[in-house]
Amino acid sequence: MAKNAEAKGVVLVSGLAENINDVRADKAQIVRVLVNLLDNAIRHTPSGGQIAVSARTLDRRIEFAVEDTGAGIPPEYLPRIFERFVQVPGATGGGAGMGLSIAQTIVKAHGGQIQVESELGKGSRFSFALPSAE
Helix, strand or coil, X not given: CHHHHHHHCCEEEEEXXXXXXXXXXXXXXXXXXXXHHHHHHHHHCCCCCEEEEEEEEECCEEEEEEEECCCCCCHHHHHHCCCCCCCCCCCCCCXXXXXXXXXXXXXXXXXXXXXXXXXXXXXXXXXXXXXXXX
């Protein structure tokens, strides 16, 4: 994903907290969730913007987050953003409206939760938390 971000002129930074607990998860499926969130962030962040990927321990859960400085999501779409085939009108194309729905299904199957926070003109923060293996 770093090459995609660089090609678009978007800075990609990572922040891993120290002493993150392990999670019991299907690595390929969790990577699929992260790739989807990063791909969306790259598509919706203009050149010169920034995307931060992070992970940290919260109580007995591990939170993964992808935060961008893109256009943001209109508030009326936030409650439906994880539904199948939902696309924000005027947003940068390239998807079928299934990625976030699939991501939510994968996270829920792992006993986790996924959420979004967004503000128009300031960007979005997608995060998901999985139970710690400890």
